Amino acid sequence: MSQHLPILPILIPMIGGLLLLLPPFTGPEKYQFRRVASILLIVLQLVCAVVLLQNVSYGGAIMYAVGDWQPPFGIILYVDLLAALLVCLTSFLGLGILLYSLAGDDREGKYFHPLIHFQLLGIYGAFLTNDLFNLFVFFEVLLIASYTLLIHGGGKQKTAANVHYVILNLIGSSLFLFALGTLYGTLGTLNIADMSLRVSQISESEQLIAQAGASLLLIVFGLKAAMLPMHFWLPNVYGVASAPVAALFAIMTKVGVYCIFRVYTVIFGEQAGNLSNIVEPWIWPLAILSIIVGTIGALASPNLRALIGNLVIVSVGTLLITFAIRTPEATAAGLLYLIHSTLITGALFLLADLLGQQRGKAFDYFVVARKIGQQKVAGICFLIAAMAVAGLPPFSGFLSKLVILQSAIGTAEKVWVWSVLLLSSLMAIIALSRAGTTLFWRYTTPTKENEETNASNWQLAGVFVLLTASPLLVLFGAPLIQLTSDAAAQLHDLPLLIEVMNFNGDMP
Amino acid sequence: METLYVICVGVVTFCGVFLCLRGRTFSVVVGLTLLSYAVNLFLFSSGRLHLDGAAILGMSEKYADPLPQALVLTAIVIGFAMIAFVVILSMRARADLGNDFVDGREPPDDEKLLKPRRGRL
Numbered sequence: 001m002s003q004h005l006p007i008l009p010i011l012i013p014m015i016g017g018l019l020l021l022l023p024p025f026t027g028p029e030k031y032q033f034r035r036v037a038s039i040l041l042i043v044l045q046l047v048c049a050v051v052l053l054q055n056v057s058y059g060g061a062i063m064y065a066v067g068d069w070q071p072p073f074g075i076i077l078y079v080d081l082l083a084a085l086l087v088c089l090t091s092f093l094g095l096g097i098l099l100y101s102l103a104g105d106d107r108e109g110k111y112f113h114p115l116i117h118f119q120l121l122g123i124y125g126a127f128l129t130n131d132l133f134n135l136f137v138f139f140e141v142l143l144i145a146s147y148t149l150l151i152h153g154g155g156k157q158k159t160a161a162n163v164h165y166v167i168l169n170l171i172g173s174s175l176f177l178f179a180l181g182t183l184y185g186t187l188g189t190l191n192i193a194d195m196s197l198r199v200s201q202i203s204e205s206e207q208l209i210a211q212a213g214a215s216l217l218l219i220v221f222g223l224k225a226a227m228l229p230m231h232f233w234l235p236n237v238y239g240v241a242s243a244p245v246a247a248l249f250a251i252m253t254k255v256g257v258y259c260i261f262r263v264y265t266v267i268f269g270e271q272a273g274n275l276s277n278i279v280e281p282w283i284w285p286l287a288i289l290s291i292i293v294g295t296i297g298a299l300a301s302p303n304l305r306a307l308i309g310n311l312v313i314v315s316v317g318t319l320l321i322t323f324a325i326r327t328p329e330a331t332a333a334g335l336l337y338l339i340h341s342t343l344i345t346g347a348l349f350l351l352a353d354l355l356g357q358q359r360g361k362a363f364d365y366f367v368v369a370r371k372i373g374q375q376k377v378a379g380i381c382f383l384i385a386a387m388a389v390a391g392l393p394p395f396s397g398f399l400s401k402l403v404i405l406q407s408a409i410g411t412a413e414k415v416w417v418w419s420v421l422l423l424s425s426l427m428a429i430i431a432l433s434r435a436g437t438t439l440f441w442r443y444t445t446p447t448k449e450n451e452e453t454n455a456s457n458w459q460l461a462g463v464f465v466l467l468t469a470s471p472l473l474v475l476f477g478a479p480l481i482q483l484t485s486d487a488a489a490q491l492h493d494l495p496l497l498i499e500v501m502n503f504n505g506d507m508p
Numbered sequence: 509m510e511t512l513y514v515i516c517v518g519v520v521t522f523c524g525v526f527l528c529l530r531g532r533t534f535s536v537v538v539g540l541t542l543l544s545y546a547v548n549l550f551l552f553s554s555g556r557l558h559l560d561g562a563a564i565l566g567m568s569e570k571y572a573d574p575l576p577q578a579l580v581l582t583a584i585v586i587g588f589a590m591i592a593f594v595v596i597l598s599m600r601a602r603a604d605l606g607n608d609f610v611d612g613r614e615p616p617d618d619e620k621l622l623k624p625r626r627g628r629l
Contacts, residue, residue, distance in 0.1 A: 133579055133582070137582065137586070140586050140590070144589070144590070144593065147593060147597070151597070151600075154604075155604075156604050156605060156612075159597075159600055159601050159604040159605060159612075160601065160604075160605060160611075160612035162597060162601075163533065163597060163598065163601050163610060163612065164610070166593070166594055166597055167528070167536055167540065167594065167610065170540050170543075170544075170590055170594060171528060171540070171543065173586075173587075173590065174524075174540075174543045174544060174546075174547045177547040177548075177550070177551055177583055178547055178550060180551065180554075180579070181547075181550045181551040181553070181554040181576075182554070184551075184554045184555075184575070184576065184579075185553075185554040185555075185556075190575075
């Protein structure tokens, strides 16, 4: 059993999701069954991910050949600390959003729970795979689940946003395939480890073609990650999606960032000869511009969800900066920031919905509206989330941003990273305090007919689960930084990857 | 053969990109379909073009690379599913939004916007 552990995070949501489509889980009156099964499934995934993480951190990276077809030919899963950590993070986020959705979001359509599990399946697969074509397949799995989840519940706004989202991502998928064809034509393989060996051996004329393929891939990953010129879809899509879906999408941009880290560190990294670090000069300005544009967007947002969407763009820019520094220390810092920002933006999306439901028609727009029913609980949650996301001590945002600032070396890097990060944090504080004051302190005098619309305990539980992660990340900061440093060291350690893949002896 | 193949892929891609940039969902869907055809042809050629080559070793003197064929098969299936989805989505958008524009609303009519101003001048 234990040697099949790496594939379990993919199998559990796949089989579980399929079972959820069959009796006794079908039918509108059977929703209680679906809920129980869905929560059991996510807990199972979380346990599985934690065991996997433990195995990897004690026993080193694992290679799993599906159907025992050995690399470089078969479908290979490769679990290192980075992948295991991200799988863990995803399932934890999944638990939070499923708890929140039990309040009623899951009953707007029949297939909410199966779709969530298919989406999780795609995300796990994208993290675990070591084959570029397989990555494409898992991208499609997570995309088609996200298309349907986005439109879940229906409504004009959702349809309009979904049309843009689907068309954009279909063009992205085409570009992905073009890039794969180009890379396969020049390198003759799509196994990431094998590609990293071959990329330094190709001829001068083929290097140009491979470079074109690599740049195309950057566009695709940039679109998924909402990197600057491709970020226009994000605030709109995240703004209209129902709260649990938007919170789950918080991890989707991170999938794009993860792919940038993986592909451009392993394949086009230090060892790639003339092709080494080919995208780095592009990433620097794009990352900084992403932060600037995201910050301006956050200041200009008319409602809380758009504000959070723009903060997602800021976090993507910050992650890209840690990529562009190109040291294992910076990667480790980025990983810590990734964990923090995923959980906190997820919590913020849930919180925006929770607040909006208590403000009647105004929802989460920054206008004077009726008073929020649960001022204390919601207010404390919002304060914690806002302080964490802006990077104020004592929460996780402060810690992770501090580590990123420390990882910048060289005067030019320091000047850019310090000034951009700190200024954007200041702007985020301004935007969030404006949001908080309007949402909590400016309300109309209550009339008697206002019925109480308190948040259900499920909603509060979901928000609490995700929010408690922030102080915990700080409390267990030292072991966590150790873990992310190990993960980053593993990512940059190519000989280890080659060794795990058994490429040493019989390379063609 | 290579030149003809390249020209075909290029023309189909060009048409696909052109149609994707149009304003109405019908042409965009057709554009996406053309783009996925182009990408399938392109992917197929990444294993180089061979005549009379079997994809199995030992069955003929020359042999073709089987992997791109497998990749293309997967890509066709996925592409087909995605096109089916986008067709249904655009029909839903037509019903929900009341028009078939990608943006969900009709672009402002230039002539109507300009005429009153001219009248005042």
